[in-house]
């Protein structure tokens with residue numbers, strides 16, 4: 109185990125980026141990945157074009173992300189690891205929504 113401080117996937121204040129469940133697992137368990145993020149050059153910290161990663165201006169707390177995630181997991185709209193009502197191409201993008209305090213569930217559930 110590494111010095112990863114996050115209890116759940118989502119916005120990581122330490123590395124200033126969103127971590128999908130897979131990236132979060134790598135951060136928790138792989139020292140090489142953890143050190144890459146510590147050095148500012150881990151996956152997701154820079155795009156191939158060298159652009160800065162997307163920054164969430166109003167990040168949710170880890171507790172709030174988990175609260176939202178729990179609601180989604182019990183919702184009829186949750187299919188194939190994402191919300192059917194939100195037009196997003198991948199699960200990491202959906203976690204961006206969960207981690208942004210300014211976003212809302214389209215059904216008003218959070």
Ligand code: SF4
Nearest residue numbers: 180183185191213215
């Ligand atoms: S409708 Fe709301 S609670 Fe249901 S999966 Fe979508 S975002 Fe989550």
